[in-house]
Amino acid sequence: MKFSALAAIVPEDMEQECIDAARDLGAGGITVLAGRGISNTKRKTFFGLTYDGSQSVLLMVLEKGLSLDVLKALQKIIMPDGEDSRGILFTVPLEHLGGIDFSQVEKFEKHMKDSLE
Template identity: 55%
Template sequence: MKFSAIVVIAPDDLEEDAIAKAKEAGATGITILSGRGIGVENRKTFFGMTFEGSQSVLLMVVAKHLSLPILKKMQSLLLDEGKSRGIAFTVPIDHLTGLDMGQVMKFEQHLREQND
């Protein structure tokens, strides 16, 4: 079985929606990290103090066939009237260890359900 890593970087207020959409599309496990970043726009300041919006970084390892459906769900969440609210991308995985066999069984079950 081939796997892909999916990385989603979105504002904190979209974290729960992103998790729900990823699970809806077949993700079974998600690692959540906190982050902050610098985009095209200048940082906002308030009375001389810089405000940086915090972001959530979601990491998922999924069966390769699930990566595009999950990415499409993220696109519907992250693009708002042509304006980007975050980024999502996939990375192919060549070697993998430490994956819970329960996760592998869920991947295989999902494959069987799709083929029926």
């Protein structure tokens, strides 16, 4: 079984929607980190104060096929109807993995079997 790490950097207000979508597809554990983005465009100011939107960084270890399904679902959330993206998503293949709960591996195996039927 091959695994991928999926990273999703999304606006803080979309965090829970993205977590729910990933979990509905079979993601088990999700690590959530707080982030702050610096864009290549000029920062927004409000009464002389700059605003750098808050982001959430969602990290997941998933079975390779499931990672693509989750990535596609999250893309629909951060880019609804082809609008400008409000985040970024990427996967990285994992060569070695330790510490994953065996029950999660069983869920991944079930997902693989179900997708083949």
